[in-house]
Amino acid sequence: MNQNEYFVVLDDAQAHTCRYYQGLHHVDAIKAADLSRVDVLLQQGWAQGLQVVLWQSYDFGWELMYGGHRAEMYLLWFERCEVVADDAPHLPWLQHTTVPTGIAALHNQVAEVEYLQHIDAIHAAITRGDVYQINYTNAWTGEVYGEPCRLYARLRARQQVPYGVLAHLPPEVNEGAAWHLGFSPELFLHLQADGHIMTKPMKGTAPLLGDGRDAERAEALRSDAKNRAENVMIVDLLRNDLGKLAVAGGVSVPQAFEVQAFGSVWQMTSTVLAQMRPETTVADIIQAAFPCGSITGAPKRMATQVI
DSSP states (O other), rough: OOGGOOEEEEEETTTTTTEEEEEEEEEEEEGGGGGGGHHHHHHHHHTTTOOOEEEEEHHHHHHHOOSSSSSSEEEEEEEEEEEETTTTTTTTTGGGOOOOOOOEEEEESSSSHHHHHHHHHHHHHHHSSSSEEOOOOOOEEEEEEOOOHHHHHHHHHHHOSEEEEEEEEOOTTTTTEEEEEEEEOEEEEETTTSSEEEEEOOOOOOOEEOOSSSHHHHHHHHHOOOHHHHHHHHHHHHHHHHTTTEEEEEEEEEEEEEEEEEEEEEEEEEEEEEOTTTTTTTTHHHHHHHGGGGGGGHHHHHHHHHH
């Protein structure tokens, strides 16, 4: 394995900056039952002057709550990390190529009959009072042709998000896939130097059409009772999650129902802020907050069971 061929770019297309991790040094794998190891391994890697990216699947969150030994969290240790503008010519997706690239034959892996059965089951769970919100998603598959970096460039041009990722990784780390292309508008956690931790859950969407009525749609989204209720549910969930880490009275919501443009849609977010206790560890944070409630549902433990 040539470690130099692997990299991760964490891409903020809205701020026009990237963190470009290169020179994979080694990988630490951690099972949910051994989560407490993460802080020791972080200290060891940082003592060597290495840079780290945490890489974990959604399934890792299930095992944090219910136990299991299949999913792992990975610490990807790189020899260097550059913070560069998103037009830096050596970024992988800016390498010039004329190879045709795209996605073909996209199809939903869930048939219509099965999809409707899933929705009925979710409605039944809500009716019983088991949950009051489920984030239901399903996978699409297709055929990719051409070069992954060029595909990332094409997708990035259409969806300018603050949390993009282009990664080339050992397949055993990335569920069998060598490449990962991601585009998210949502902040999960931001650990701040003053001991605060911030999250910005996103619930509520409206189209951006460029027809002169976008501002009207943004205001309608901000004031819509259904979307505000959905947003409040997740804000309350994340207040509870961060409350497990915070000093007494240390959780606040400084900004609620903020509507922002992301690519072709308006999205409504709220900001939850917590002052962490001084003894808080990285393992504590992952245990309390992962998986994120806004991509799960509420209450989170029961929502994961329904999903």
